[in-house]
Amino acid sequence: MESSELKRSKDSVNSCESARRSSFPDEVLERVLSLLKSHRDRSSVSLVCKDWYNAERWSRTHVFIGNCYSVSPEIVARRFPRIRSVTLKGKPRFSDFNLVPENWGADIHAWLVVFAAKYPFLEELRLKRMAISDESLEFLAVSFPNFKALSLLSCDGFSTNGLAAIATHCKNLTELDIQENGIDDIGGSWLSCFPESFTTLEVLNFANLTSDINFDMLEKLVGRCKSMRVLKLNRSVSLEQLQRLLVNAPQLAELGTGLFSQELTIREYEELESALSNCKNMHTLSGLWDATGMYLPALYLACTHLTFLNLSYAALQSVELAKLLAHCPQLKRLWVLDSVEDKGLEAVGLNCPLLEELRVFPADPFDNEIVHGVTEAGFVAVSFGCPRLHYVLYFCRQMTNAAVATIVQNCPDFTHFRLCIMNPGQPDYLTNEPMDEAFGAVVKTCTKLQRLSVSGLLTDLTFEYIGRYAKNLETLSVAFAGRSDWGMQCVLGGCPKLRKLEIRDCPFGNAALLSGLEKYESMRSLWMSACNVTMNGCRLLAREMPRLNVEARGGMPHHLSLLSEMLGTRQTENY
């Protein structure tokens, strides 16, 4: 501790003693609380007493707002005067699947205006499912001289011109993380807007932009940003260019390659292999567009310490995957396409004993003719080989109750279980029964379960199980399931920790909707679309719960779509 801080503490101790207000100096309390990072812990702390509430609000530097409609920026600024970092989430998750109308809202601009006035020293902004325009990006770029980190995920409304503004004006930028967004990619010239004197970039992710960038400028940028640890390129960067970049940035910890397919001479191949293996810190690898068995071996030496491998843009076959995984013994997280099939997943079970997270995406999700992909056998194989598995996202075309029972027996520690049987309402393909027992097994066995997505043919029994057993469940996604209001009522009546519930195409109506009045107070959001809820049901709900933010929209044939954003009435829940 510096002497000035000691002095401050002493002064406050003196003043406290003289005021006989508190035996615990504010500054010390603030100092201690500043070590608290979790926003939930902070919320708890703020409830202890008035002194603690104040100490907490003065010491907080990061605020997380899970639903941008739950609170106003003015309120946030009034309560927390010293914020340097903001995370904001906007639209309901189903907006990712085109279920939310355009121009729904979640616009960042009003927030930025308040921040510019109240938080001129803002350093970080992380947005998910927000609408952000180029004007807003420009406003951001010029309003905050200390601005360091911008992360955009699933946002829309902006173009590469907005990125140009950021690159031009943010002199202290350390992070530019443009993940999957609805961005209008006009061209790659934004990258060239970083000034030649600029050297502070540590994270650069433009993997999901499509336009070509000026490689020369990129090479120079990477060359002079010696602290760069995350670099995720887009398709336009070739293997040869990748090699040139890596030679100047062996310190990279996370690499997203560009296109992983190009004719190379033997010498070029060896240079690439060498450049990759020289990245001794590399723990995350992604990109790999169009990668085939041809050049994957170049990665082998680089994979020794890899913990996260994202192959979800490379349609590998099972043999190619198996060969690659033999070199990835430390793998904890793996994302693949279902082109690897069950055989590929068997290789996962054999080679990756430390695996904690597996995501299998469908290579051809919208083609009903396709019959290959992965089945229950692949999932079972992984569960036998990877007992530490706790996060799974699995798209498949067939599943059985018995298989899921086996899987959770092997891996009882699931925290996130997201199973998508792609044909809506499909039963157990062997017994032709509903998949109720599968999800029953999941909630009975996996006591730590926080997130669950269900699919297949499901009666109300599934929801009885969920309501009764899923004590730690926070997020539930339901589609084409259930038989009656009773199903939803079970969930709302059980699941003490439920925060987010999203439902589409289920026969749940007003009675179900209105059975959750008490529950909604502690939840972040509820979505219902193409269910049996009516406008009057919504009106009733809104009338009964005046503090709730209820939004309803008609238009679907047969029944109304109800789009609701609910907020907790306790302020602390929202942070």
Next chain:
Amino acid sequence: MEVGLKMALKGGGGGDHVGGCEKEKMGFEETELRLGLPGGGGEGGEVVRKRGFSETVDLKLNLSSKQDTSGIDPIDEKVTGLNKEKNLLLSAIDPAKPPAKAQVVGWPPVRSFRKNMLAAGSQKSSSDESSGEKVAFVKVSMDGAPYLRKVDLRMYTSYHQLSDALAKMFSSFTIGNCGSQGVKDFMNESKLMDLLNGSDYVPTYEDKDGDWMLVGDVPWEMFVESCKRLRIMKGTEAIGLAPKAVEKCKKRS
């Protein structure tokens, strides 16, 4: 608390639980979201509502024209009528039946972004292979060789030149003897068989029709136009292509 509804509840009356409300006039668009937050909200500890109930009800209810008769008109619906309406609705839809296999909006729940990225991949590679005006890049693979190559056919003017170039890229082989016009004699099947049996490797190509043909069956210019991809096959495997090659040759002449 006062509640405002835009439309009068028709057929309402005494039993209507929304009694005591005023019927205000509002001009909100469908799903319009209010970002104007009530700034003068409560004290520090209180949560401020985003929008009053009166502002949130969506009132563009164009349902009657689009709906089945089994659908409900919520304007007429009373609170006490909920159960009845639920039954009506349930009879209209059998939830046990999965929807038809037509494309369902937003299903499976794959981010449209991811869908586009995968589609972009396949599109891009196919456009790479189609011949442009100036260049005619085709992929060349050789059975047993680990590396794919690409050649620009327009850089060569004859099979001989192509043969030389390929020989440099891969281990040696020959296209074989060509006739006086630089074109193989494909008219005689047995002669062709002999030729193929004698070679270790034989170049084949995929033409515009998607057929795999033996290189050298057509004049050079025609070959450049129609060749989509090259594959250097083992001679013994290429024998299977011989009859097709002969047939196609005969058809052309």
